Amino acid sequence: MNEEQKKAYHHKYDQAKQKGVKFWPDIIYKDLLVSFALFILLIGLATFVGVAFEPKADPSDSTYVPRPEWYFLFLFEFLKFVPGKIEWVGTFVIPVLGILALFALPFIDRNPLRHWKNRLTGISIMGVIVLGMVGLTIRSILTTPKTEEATISTIQDKYALGGDLYSLHCVECHGPDGEGGIIAGVEGLEGVELKSISSRDEMYTRSDETLYSIVDYGQQDLGMPPFGLAYGGELKKSEMEAMVLYLRYTWDDRAELPADAASAGAIPALGADEVPSYEVHISRLAKRYCISCHRPDKENNNYLMGSYQEILTTGDNAESNLIAGDLGSYLIQIINGGSILDENGEEIIQQMPPTKLMKEEYIHLFEVWVLNGMPETVAEAEALSTEVQE
Numbered sequence: 001m002n003e004e005q006k007k008a009y010h011h012k013y014d015q016a017k018q019k020g021v022k023f024w025p026d027i028i029y030k031d032l033l034v035s036f037a038l039f040i041l042l043i044g045l046a047t048f049v050g051v052a053f054e055p056k057a058d059p060s061d062s063t064y065v066p067r068p069e070w071y072f073l074f075l076f077e078f079l080k081f082v083p084g085k086i087e088w089v090g091t092f093v094i095p096v097l098g099i100l101a102l103f104a105l106p107f108i109d110r111n112p113l114r115h116w117k118n119r120l121t122g123i124s125i126m127g128v129i130v131l132g133m134v135g136l137t138i139r140s141i142l143t144t145p146k147t148e149e150a151t152i153s154t155i156q157d158k159y160a161l162g163g164d165l166y167s168l169h170c171v172e173c174h175g176p177d178g179e180g181g182i183i184a185g186v187e188g189l190e191g192v193e194l195k196s197i198s199s200r201d202e203m204y205t206r207s208d209e210t211l212y213s214i215v216d217y218g219q220q221d222l223g224m225p226p227f228g229l230a231y232g233g234e235l236k237k238s239e240m241e242a243m244v245l246y247l248r249y250t251w252d253d254r255a256e257l258p259a260d261a262a263s264a265g266a267i268p269a270l271g272a273d274e275v276p277s278y279e280v281h282i283s284r285l286a287k288r289y290c291i292s293c294h295r296p297d298k299e300n301n302n303y304l305m306g307s308y309q310e311i312l313t314t315g316d317n318a319e320s321n322l323i324a325g326d327l328g329s330y331l332i333q334i335i336n337g338g339s340i341l342d343e344n345g346e347e348i349i350q351q352m353p354p355t356k357l358m359k360e361e362y363i364h365l366f367e368v369w370v371l372n373g374m375p376e377t378v379a380e381a382e383a384l385s386t387e388v389q390e
């Protein structure tokens with residue numbers, strides 16, 4: 001600032017001082033007026049617009065992804081760049097340094113001029129910060145997946161979900177149709193006889209609430225584990241409800257399922273000359289009859305059946321389980337009720353499923369699939385079936 005400018009500035013300042021605006025009451029009065037207007041606006045918003053609530057908190061719902069309000073999204077996004085172990089750097093150190101830098105700014109940038117063109121340092125620092133915040137907010141909106149729809153609403157979807165969960169968690173003991181029988185292949189319950197849970201007697205005497213609580217707490221003195229999250233299991237409330245709905249519609253002859261829901265998860269019959277594929281047939285059979293035992297942490301000779309790759313490549317006897325074109329493959333022998341013996345004549349693999357064989361037509365599906373080299377997709381299977389015709 002040169003002398004000229006300094007003089008002019010002081011002159012202006014003195015004038016303003018003489019005219020004088022007092023903090024009390026002038027400024028306070030203005031502040032109060034504005035605060036009051038804002039207050040009225042807030043009351044109006046709260047009364048007439050309100051806050052959008054999310055569904056009631058459900059402690060058993062592990063899929064809920066909490067999100068901050070939009071004006072904190074940039075911080076939320078910023079955290080993604082900070083590795084979990086040093087999270088405190090992102091949540092504490094860097095924001096505090098940022099705030100300290102704001103305090104320091106007036107001391108760093110001592111330029112007395114007010115017009116923005118004369119304040120490039122300050123404007124550029126602020127500009128970078130604002131751009132960063134806007135950019136991070138946009139990135140956060142674009143990259144964060146939407147919260148999973150909290151509730152599955154249609155009967156079809158619930159029925160399909162319930163069926164899948166039944167296959168995964170219950171089939172190993174109760175069988176694919178709840179028929180029970182003498183349990184085989186389940187650690188700790190070998191040889192225990194289970195009564196049918198799908199009988200009319202069972203369905204007519206157990207309410208939905210009873211079924212729900214049996215699944216929730218299990219029947220631990222009899223050997224049925226609890227499934228509810230609250231009791232150490234892995235099922236959420238909505239999942240257990242879907243399962244009860246599935247049991248009711250599948251086994252209770254008084255409950256009639258809407259027609260389109262009935263076909264969900266059904267295993268399509270094989271047309272003439274059609275070659276079954278993993279995609280359409282085998283994955284569904286595996287899910288319904290095998291997966292409850294053939295998944296991680298179960299007794300199964302390390303044979304997993306959750307995906308095409310797993311079915312083809314896992315297992316202690318992986319090289320013999322599935323051999324393209326060979327009905328002597330272990331898997332085919334055991335689903336036909338045979339068992340596999342080692343060189344000393346000891347049984348190493350029993351029939352599969354251990355408790356009760358699948359229906360003839362399903363065994364046939366596996367056989368045709370193996371004879372045709374175990375195609376994965378419908379397209380591959382179709383290509384094979386036209387070859388057969390030619």
Ligand code: HEC
Nearest residue numbers: 169170173174193194195197214215219222223224225227
């Ligand atoms: C580890 C084996 C096992 C698994 C897995 C299992 N249960 Fe059970 N369940 C049992 C045993 C054992 C009983 C009691 C024996 C009996 O009463 O026949 C039982 C009893 C039941 C009963 C009551 C039978 C009655 O009349 O009292 C129902 C209903 C039932 N289970 C449903 C299910 C459902 C649904 C699942 C899947 C979420 C499931 N169970 C998973 C072993 C199991």
Ligand code: HEC
Nearest residue numbers: 172185289290293299300301303315316317349350352353
């Ligand atoms: C009740 C649990 C249970 C069910 C259901 C079940 N398995 Fe098994 N599976 C086992 C156990 C346990 C073994 C280990 C060998 C044994 O005990 O006989 C096994 C082993 C196997 C093996 C040998 C794996 C290897 O590499 O040694 C194959 C193949 C197999 N099962 C196929 C199937 C198929 C296909 C189905 C469905 C149609 C099925 N299993 C359903 C329990 C089950």
